[in-house]
Amino acid sequence: MINRNFCLPLLIFASSLVFSSTAHAQKDEKGWVNMFDGKTLKGWKQLTGSAPYTVEDGGIVGTTVANSPNSFLATEKEYGNFIMEVDIKLESQQGNSGVQTRSHFDAAAKNGQGLVYGRQVELDPTNRKWSGGIYDEGRRKWLYPLTLNAKAQNAYKADHFNHFRIECIGNEMRTWLNGVPTAYLVDTIDQKGFIALQVHSVNKPELVGKKVWFKNARIKTTNLTPMPFPKGTYVVNYEANKLTTYEKNDGWRLLFDGKTSNGWMSFRKTPFPQQGWLIKDGTLNVLPSEGKEAANGGDIVTKDQFQAFDLSFEYKLTPGANSGVKYFVTLAEKNAGSAIGLEYQVLDDSLHPDAKLGRDGNRTLASLYDLIKADKPAAAIRPIGDWNIGRVVVYPDNKVEHYLNGIKVLEYVRGSKEYRDLVAISKYNVWKNFGEATQGHILIQDHGNAVSYRSIKIKTL
Numbered sequence: 001m002i003n004r005n006f007c008l009p010l011l012i013f014a015s016s017l018v019f020s021s022t023a024h025a026q027k028d029e030k031g032w033v034n035m036f037d038g039k040t041l042k043g044w045k046q047l048t049g050s051a052p053y054t055v056e057d058g059g060i061v062g063t064t065v066a067n068s069p070n071s072f073l074a075t076e077k078e079y080g081n082f083i084m085e086v087d088i089k090l091e092s093q094q095g096n097s098g099v100q101t102r103s104h105f106d107a108a109a110k111n112g113q114g115l116v117y118g119r120q121v122e123l124d125p126t127n128r129k130w131s132g133g134i135y136d137e138g139r140r141k142w143l144y145p146l147t148l149n150a151k152a153q154n155a156y157k158a159d160h161f162n163h164f165r166i167e168c169i170g171n172e173m174r175t176w177l178n179g180v181p182t183a184y185l186v187d188t189i190d191q192k193g194f195i196a197l198q199v200h201s202v203n204k205p206e207l208v209g210k211k212v213w214f215k216n217a218r219i220k221t222t223n224l225t226p227m228p229f230p231k232g233t234y235v236v237n238y239e240a241n242k243l244t245t246y247e248k249n250d251g252w253r254l255l256f257d258g259k260t261s262n263g264w265m266s267f268r269k270t271p272f273p274q275q276g277w278l279i280k281d282g283t284l285n286v287l288p289s290e291g292k293e294a295a296n297g298g299d300i301v302t303k304d305q306f307q308a309f310d311l312s313f314e315y316k317l318t319p320g321a322n323s324g325v326k327y328f329v330t331l332a333e334k335n336a337g338s339a340i341g342l343e344y345q346v347l348d349d350s351l352h353p354d355a356k357l358g359r360d361g362n363r364t365l366a367s368l369y370d371l372i373k374a375d376k377p378a379a380a381i382r383p384i385g386d387w388n389i390g391r392v393v394v395y396p397d398n399k400v401e402h403y404l405n406g407i408k409v410l411e412y413v414r415g416s417k418e419y420r421d422l423v424a425i426s427k428y429n430v431w432k433n434f435g436e437a438t439q440g441h442i443l444i445q446d447h448g449n450a451v452s453y454r455s456i457k458i459k460t461l
Contacts, residue, residue, distance in 0.1 A: 035075070035084075035195075035217040036060060047072045047105050048114045051199035059215035062199040064095075066208045070137075072100065072116045074196035081169050083224055084195070086217040087161040090125055092210040095200065097123040100137060101168055102193035118193055119143065119185075121166055121175050129153035131162070132175045132182025137198075140386075142379045144183040145406045148234045155180035161215065169224055171239060181229050186237040186244060195219075234310070236389065236406060240282050240454050247457075252310075255302060255442065256456040258282040264300045267339040267443060269331060273297035276446055282454055283316075286323060289448040296448065299338050301329055301441040308396040308461040311442060314387050314454045320351035321384075321449035324369060327392055328414075328440035333431055338445050340428070342414075342435045343369035344392050344402055346451060348384055359425070366390065366404040370426045371419075374402060374409035381405075387454075396461060 035043075038058040046053065049071025053062050062073065079102065090097060103118025117138030124130040132152055134144040146153050155177040156162060165176040175183045202208055231250050237243070241258030255263055261272040261279060276297020278285040289296035306327070313325060326341035333340040345367045349355040355364045366374035382388050382405060391403035398414040412419055415436050428434040444453060 030220075031223055032085075032218045032220050035086075035219055036214075041073070043076055044073050045076055047074050047116055047196070049199065049201070053197070053199075056213075059213055060197065060217075061214070062097075062197060062212045064092075064199055064202045064208055064210045066202065066205070068201055069110070069113060070116070070201050071199040072196040073199075074100070074103070074105070074116070074194045076194075078102075078192045078194050079168075079219070079221065080192035081224060082167075082219050082221045083169075084166045084217070084219045085164065087163050087215050088123055089159070089161045089213045090123065090210075091212070092207060093125045093158050094204075095202070095207060095210065096125065096131075097200065097212045098135065098137070098198050099123075099164065099166070100194070100196035100198060101166060101173070102190040103137070103196055104190070104193050116196060118190055119173060119187070120198065121164060121183075123156075123162065123164075125156055125158055129156065131156040132164070132177035132180070134173065134175065134183050134185050140382070142406055143187070144185050144236050145379070146182065147403070147408045148236070148406050149182060152177065152180050152182040155182060161213070165227070167224075167226055169226060172226075172244070174226070174229060176227070181233060184229060184233050184235045184246070186235060186239055188238050234312075234391075237455065240314070242455075243457065250459065252457050252459045254455075254457050256284055256454065258454065261300075263303055265303055266297075267299040267301045267329070267331060267441075272300065283452045284444070284454065284456070286444070286446050286449065286451045286453075288318075288450040289446075297446050299326075299443050299445050301331070301339065301443045303441075305439045305441055306394075306458065306460065307439045308394050309392075310459040310461060311392045311394075311456075312458070313390050313456040315346050315390060316387050316452040317346065317348050317384050318450040319384055320348050321451050322347050322352050322354055322447040323449060323451040324445040324447070325390060325392070326443035326445065327394065328435055328437045329443045330437050330440050338447070339443055340431060340434070341440060341443055342400075343445070344390055345369045345374075346390065346445075350384075366402055366409045368400075368402065368410060368412065370428065371422045372410050372412055374404065376404060376409050377407060379405075380407040380409065389455075394461070 050068040051065050051071035053073045098120040101119050106115045109115035115138050120135045120137045122133045130146040133146045136143050167174045171186050173185045266273050323346040324343040326343045329339050329341035347365045349364045358370050361373040393401045401411045423434050
């Protein structure tokens, strides 16, 4: 894995193609195929790194070495749709490991050292507790960190073999760890690829020579029956402006259909603006107007109002752009610029001057604008021009959380003493009971810069 302290070999995963009738591909009575013959590494090949993979006691063992990039033991064949199960144990509880699924190899990358890239299922024994999450190795970084499913963060068992189940069927990828549902991802790329076990590079002498054990690896590629997933699990869905059947049954609905302005109006309580906004190619676009706030089309708001909710949206910034998604917007304030409400800041922190204003960075990306700074780890940051996922969760007890690309970056309680103290020293202190309305509209801000939105969805809590 990339940009993490330590990653060891990972699971052997598979897909649509079934191994030939060699010793390492024996079918059992339920249609499962063993991925390893228990004696040799036939059917596997090492792609990068110098970490050794050996056969011990009927399993595969990877061992960390010094001065090596990430190592991968990959299947010689590629797989599409599959269900895979494997047991993995880590010797070091300071590191991690992972299993590559539907992955690929670029031999020319990194000056000829080569690069493995694709979705990886995480094994993470550290205090972060992201085992079972999904990481995009060598490409987009974290897709499904386990902050999205806190109920599953204690599924990992130290010093034990941990049982993984991985389902890759169509665009859906779902994972289980020791029987606990962990991650649910809908992706639009990589319909097939190899499966690989990872030994991560290490940067401390005491982490050299540590082992990762893999055993009982098996795969099924026909007559696939998905296992039920419990309601209430957040789905990372990269199919633009679409909901899965699971999401619909779980209470989600789209606020933007990708084609029309249905459900939206001007914050001036008039129909949707005739200028300043463009709906094209499945995106809702704020058109530039020299960075002048609400000077062109102006803000737009949902016709509906919401109380407790889970709001998710994708956005894409242009260089130097500023926008925002506001909630609990009442439209009662008579403000000359944008409408007033609690704001999830959408901003290019590097180029827009607003990032350096406010107090202690509380106007930066994903912050509660002018009130609370977002604590953004490197794993949450994506380049300007890439799509990002923002998320705001408002619970019935007024606890609020902000997420950026699946990672929780702040939380607070509306109406608490701490919250009111922050309002008192902010630009919002002129409005009585700011942000404490029982319900309000969702707003997308026109700040005069080009910003795109899509996949805006909400679930009432």
